[in-house]
Amino acid sequence: MSSKKTFLEFFAGGGMARLGLGDAWRCLLANDLDPQKCASYRTNFGGDDLIEGDIAQISGSDLPRERVDLVWGSFPCQDLSLAGARGGMSARRSGAFFPFWSLIEALIAERRAPRIIAIENVSGLLTSNGGRDFACVIELMAEAGYAVTAATLDAKHFTPQSRPRLFILGFAPGLTPPKAASPFSEDTAPTALAAAQAQLSKTAKAQWFWLGAAPRLSRNARLSDIIDWDAPDWHSREQTEKLIAMMAPHQRARLDNIVKHGARRAGAAFRRTRIENGEPVQRVEARFDGLAGCLRTPAGGSSRQIVFAIENSDVRSRLLSPREAARLMGLPEEYILPQSTNAALKLCGDGVAVPVVRWLAETVFEPALAGAKARRAA
Structure with missing residues (x-):
């Protein structure tokens, strides 16, 4: 049996979360609706674990039978982004969150609850529908028994791109991620996040903790270093x-x-x-x-x-150029981009920055999983 940690990757795009998690992790299932992104995923990783199609058409019986360490979901953000119309999660695209959550519920019902849930979205989720969309996600996770936190992480700490994104993280009982009693950093817990957290229900607050870690600037390249x-x-x-x-x-x-x-x-x-x-x-x-x-x-x-x-x-x-966009996302030079300029730029523009996922894996996910494993072995 492989000793690698396991994960499911929903709204997988071109597989940037998979790249960020790295070789210590094994993908058991990936899913995306976009044919061009799925083609890129297959080109770079093979297609054995990829389901192309609407997440609403996937059922619990389609999921791997083993309990996974992580379920990752970068659900569509167009209706939540400050750059677009604020339809909220009731709108068609971001409504994909609820089929995603139904799969989590199916795993929980079968006593195969993922040890960690990670959800990535734009910071507009904090204020969408007056903060109710954010509260909905947090409360669903809390009611399912997960200790939950959220943090804003910016790709600029790792690559020469300003790209703040919201990460909502849930941890099953027995896992001990780095915790803080109050916001650890203004970068990871900006005013909008603190305000959204303050409006949560008592049930959600009882399961809430502040993430006790923040990325330090490790970027060694400027924009002038990555352009051709x-x-x-x-x-x-x-x-x-x-x-x-x-x-x-x-x-x-x-x-x-x-x-x-x-x-x-x-x-x-x-x-x-x-x-x-x-x-x-x-x-x-x-x-x-x-x-x-x-x-x-x-x-x-x-x-x-x-x-x-x-x-x-x-x-x-x-x-x-598309290759420059890929570099800004932390994709390696050997990553094969779509031949179409628009398809390549869409893949990058919709994606999650690879080194941000790598930081989460090294700083948060892997220590929490290792600590739980050590306690079980003791």
Whole structure:
């Protein structure tokens, strides 16, 4: 029998949670609805453990018979994201959470409850429907007997991308994850999380603990280190000048100062429409702090991130490439991306940052499981 820890990966996408968990873990089942993401999953991991299709069509009888260490679910976030319409979990896409939870309930009913449940979503879940969506998830886990916590973890600690995400974690009785009596860090427990936790029911609060760990900055790369400076598809000078002209004055001044000092630096930007003096104005909102903005799915032209490369007092621009997006997600160079640019960018924009999962595995999941195993052996 394998000594590896076991997991199920729902809303698996291209398998980024699997990559983050690493070789010490064994996937028993993965599921996703998107055919292109499933094709990437098969290309990179094989398809023996993959079920392609709607999670609502999966039943408890389809799940492995053994009790698993971890169930991971990065359920769809479009209706919860601050960047989109706030339909909440009653909306069609995020309604996928409830079929996911019904599978957890099936495992519990058969005395095969997973030892750990991990749910990843955008921070908008904290305020969606006035915090009721977050409370619903927490209370379901608490009522099922899990000790529960939540933390905001940002990929910027590991890769040059600003990507805060909410992680809700549940631990079965007998597991002792790192705990704190109060919020351990403002980074992992921002004001919105503290406010959402304060509104929980007594039942949920009785099962709640604050995560007693926070990632330290381990990133050793800036945006300038991961972009391809020799890429062939740069904009024309006229296109670049047009983009620069769309920057707000303070951002243009920042760019001019970098150019003046001859620094070699990369910046990232999105096109956004802002209301100025009562009128809509299209702006290019850029940052030159060594980080890219949060990757999005390519639903429209404004969702494609722009790269600015500054070198020898010259400024070039182009769209971020799929391979650069993959690097921002912590995917290894050997990871095979879809050939379609949009499919590759969607895979990355919808995914979970690989090193964030790795941090959770090393700092939270594996010590909790090892401690429980040692106590059982004593």
